[in-house]
Amino acid sequence: MKQVVLRHALAARPVAGDFDVVGAAVPDCPDGGVVARVLHISLDPYVGSRLRGRHMGEPPPAPGIDPIPGAVVAEVVVSRLPGIAEGDVVQSMEGGWAEFVALPGEHVRRIDPAVAPLSAHAGVLGMPGLTAWAGITQLAAVGPGDIVLVDAAAGAVGGTVGQIARLKGAARVVGIAGGPDKCALVTGSYGFDACIDYKAEGWHDALTAALPEPPTVHFENVSTAMASMALARLRPYGRMVLCGLVDQYHADTPPPGLNAGLIVGKRAQVCGLVVYDFYDRWDIFLADVAPWVASGALGIAEDVAHGLDAAPALFERLMEGRNIGKALVSLV
Amino acid sequence: MKQVVLRHALAARPVAGDFDVVGAAVPDCPDGGVVARVLHISLDPYVGSRLRGRHMGEPPPAPGIDPIPGAVVAEVVVSRLPGIAEGDVVQSMEGGWAEFVALPGEHVRRIDPAVAPLSAHAGVLGMPGLTAWAGITQLAAVGPGDIVLVDAAAGAVGGTVGQIARLKGAARVVGIAGGPDKCALVTGSYGFDACIDYKAEGWHDALTAALPEPPTVHFENVSTAMASMALARLRPYGRMVLCGLVDQYHADTPPPGLNAGLIVGKRAQVCGLVVYDFYDRWDIFLADVAPWVASGALGIAEDVAHGLDAAPALFERLMEGRNIGKALVSLV
Numbered sequence: 001m002k003q004v005v006l007r008h009a010l011a012a013r014p015v016a017g018d019f020d021v022v023g024a025a026v027p028d029c030p031d032g033g034v035v036a037r038v039l040h041i042s043l044d045p046y047v048g049s050r051l052r053g054r055h056m057g058e059p060p061p062a063p064g065i066d067p068i069p070g071a072v073v074a075e076v077v078v079s080r081l082p083g084i085a086e087g088d089v090v091q092s093m094e095g096g097w098a099e100f101v102a103l104p105g106e107h108v109r110r111i112d113p114a115v116a117p118l119s120a121h122a123g124v125l126g127m128p129g130l131t132a133w134a135g136i137t138q139l140a141a142v143g144p145g146d147i148v149l150v151d152a153a154a155g156a157v158g159g160t161v162g163q164i165a166r167l168k169g170a171a172r173v174v175g176i177a178g179g180p181d182k183c184a185l186v187t188g189s190y191g192f193d194a195c196i197d198y199k200a201e202g203w204h205d206a207l208t209a210a211l212p213e214p215p216t217v218h219f220e221n222v223s224t225a226m227a228s229m230a231l232a233r234l235r236p237y238g239r240m241v242l243c244g245l246v247d248q249y250h251a252d253t254p255p256p257g258l259n260a261g262l263i264v265g266k267r268a269q270v271c272g273l274v275v276y277d278f279y280d281r282w283d284i285f286l287a288d289v290a291p292w293v294a295s296g297a298l299g300i301a302e303d304v305a306h307g308l309d310a311a312p313a314l315f316e317r318l319m320e321g322r323n324i325g326k327a328l329v330s331l332v
Numbered sequence: 333m334k335q336v337v338l339r340h341a342l343a344a345r346p347v348a349g350d351f352d353v354v355g356a357a358v359p360d361c362p363d364g365g366v367v368a369r370v371l372h373i374s375l376d377p378y379v380g381s382r383l384r385g386r387h388m389g390e391p392p393p394a395p396g397i398d399p400i401p402g403a404v405v406a407e408v409v410v411s412r413l414p415g416i417a418e419g420d421v422v423q424s425m426e427g428g429w430a431e432f433v434a435l436p437g438e439h440v441r442r443i444d445p446a447v448a449p450l451s452a453h454a455g456v457l458g459m460p461g462l463t464a465w466a467g468i469t470q471l472a473a474v475g476p477g478d479i480v481l482v483d484a485a486a487g488a489v490g491g492t493v494g495q496i497a498r499l500k501g502a503a504r505v506v507g508i509a510g511g512p513d514k515c516a517l518v519t520g521s522y523g524f525d526a527c528i529d530y531k532a533e534g535w536h537d538a539l540t541a542a543l544p545e546p547p548t549v550h551f552e553n554v555s556t557a558m559a560s561m562a563l564a565r566l567r568p569y570g571r572m573v574l575c576g577l578v579d580q581y582h583a584d585t586p587p588p589g590l591n592a593g594l595i596v597g598k599r600a601q602v603c604g605l606v607v608y609d610f611y612d613r614w615d616i617f618l619a620d621v622a623p624w625v626a627s628g629a630l631g632i633a634e635d636v637a638h639g640l641d642a643a644p645a646l647f648e649r650l651m652e653g654r655n656i657g658k659a660l661v662s663l664v
Contacts, residue, residue, distance in 0.1 A: 256588055258592055260556040269601065
């Protein structure tokens with residue numbers, strides 16, 4: 001089979017040339033696990049820091065040997081896991097960029113293929129969707145009357161954040177994204193009330209105009225600087241979910257932090273979100289979100305690379321924020 | 333009567349020479365309010381920033397004219413407020429450094445003199461006590477098993493924080509204070525499990541030794557730098573109440589902020605506390621706290637200046653953190 005590995009240890013934000021596509025043996029099936037043929041691979045920003053050993057204490061993959069880690073949707077070809085049969089489609093947060101993956105049982109979740117296209121389980125029904133749902137429903141508890149601001153709004157997490165917020169009754173949902181194409185996606189397909197292009201001149205004024213009332217909730221996907229901007233705009237007693245700080249993943253020194261005096265003055269509630277904490281609520285998440293996906297009320301654009309050879313270039317685009325929608329590699 | 337005023341507009345942290353004690357007419361009684369003879373004046377750090385127009389948008393007092401603002405315990409001498417009679421003892425957050433104050437009705441709260449010595453209503457039963465109670469019970473919801481860290485632990489807020497935390501069932505309460513005298517007060521009179529002198533060499537190691545398990549709750553009274561230190565030590569999912577950032581009150585540029593990546597990694601919940609928000613819970617606060625004060629289970633040392641002439645010097649000591657316990661001016 002083929003898999004993607006690191007060409008060498010990384011010292012900076014990864015680019016396409018840092019990867020190699022190499023041959024490898026199909027892995028053996030672990031006791032209590034499965035071997036599965038990979039159908040879709042989710043490319044996620046956190047993998048960039050994980051490749052450098054900067055994510056949650058997890059070691060980076062060994063160059064030339066370990067496949068790049070990534071969530072997958074895959075079809076079981078060998079099962080030694082009770083309740084999972086050959087031919088079942090499963091998702092796993094701990095797959096890899098490979099044609100076949102060995103998955104320990106605790107990382108395997110069976111998918112109902114009738115709910116949505118399988119690739120949705122790498123996005124709005126996968127980890128990005130769980131992340132958005134956890135922040136909006138479990139931490140910020142968004143409901144009627146809330147005004148929600150979110151950045152990286154064209155991406156899988158940000159786009160889902162705004163749509164779930166709306167579906168939970170938010171009065172207004174405003175996104176921030178980079179470039180007119182992304183903003184058109186956010187207001188068009190995703191149905192946000194407004195989306196501000198942070199690369200356009202005068203965007204702070206445009207954001208002010210898009211928020212005649214200040215946001216009650218902010219969901220941060222990008223940077224401390226953006227979070228600080230949002231904190232300054234937040235309504236008193238507002239909630240802020242810190243989720244992704246992509247700039248910090250590859251910075252050598254941490255950026256200037258959040259102004260603590262502003263947190264006091266706003267009586268803000270600032271909390272950190274790590275999606276791992278919510279894996280045990282996956283069934284609750286699916287019960288909430290899957291009907292919206294099935295009905296078409298909730299969906300995310302996909303930015304698809306076909307085949308493992310195309311994965312490194314898409315990952316580089318993801319690292320640069322040039323993807324539009326959920327970045328995934330399809331092997332079918 | 334006598335009152336204390338600013339000698340001139342302030343450009344820096346106030347010192348004793350910035351104040352004058354001057355003569356003034358006893359104020360008239362407002363409709364629906366009272367005139368009261370001041371018994372005790374609470375000196376509080378926030379007043380330092382208020383004098384410079386940096387507190388919650390409130391204008392500074394006019395030099396030479398307006399008395400320095402401050403919470404008072406006072407005896408009513410004229411009442412035009414239904415339900416309040418001459419001779420009643422009241423407290424008000426909006427009094428001043430003067431022998432007599434005029435208080436609008438909405439700022440008057442009658443005191444039961446049987447509960448505790450009257451000066452306690454400037455401290456543990458006054459705004460500092462409400463501040464501590466609000467953070468520990470209403471925001472952090474401290475209960476059995478919690479390990480609570482608080483700085484400025486010898487002060488009125490910090491000392492009450494630790495004692496209320498213990499009374500609410502916290503497993504361990506650790507303070508930080510400046511100097512051996514303050515630390516002795518914190519572990520002795522206040523009954524904290526440990527108090528670390530941040531002015532002593534090796535205090536970070538001493539704090540580590542005092543916290544064999546990391547804190548689940550931190551209450552910040554001093555600075556963003558101290559909050560950052562505590563955030564780094566906080567147990568995952570811990571809560572942090574930001575209350576006083578005394579260093580920021582007089583800084584010309586804000587200090588480096590809280591590391592947002594650390595908030596995410598810790599899944600910390602960081603919230604801002606402004607005591608004004610809890611004035612409408614005063615009766616709940618008193619019902620909770622007054623029995624502890626009456627029984628002697630809760631109390632704060634007092635650092636008392638006698639007479640208005642002594643107020644400026646005590647305030648300077650407060651600004652420098654050299655007071656020990658609740659700073660108050662007694663006129664009786």
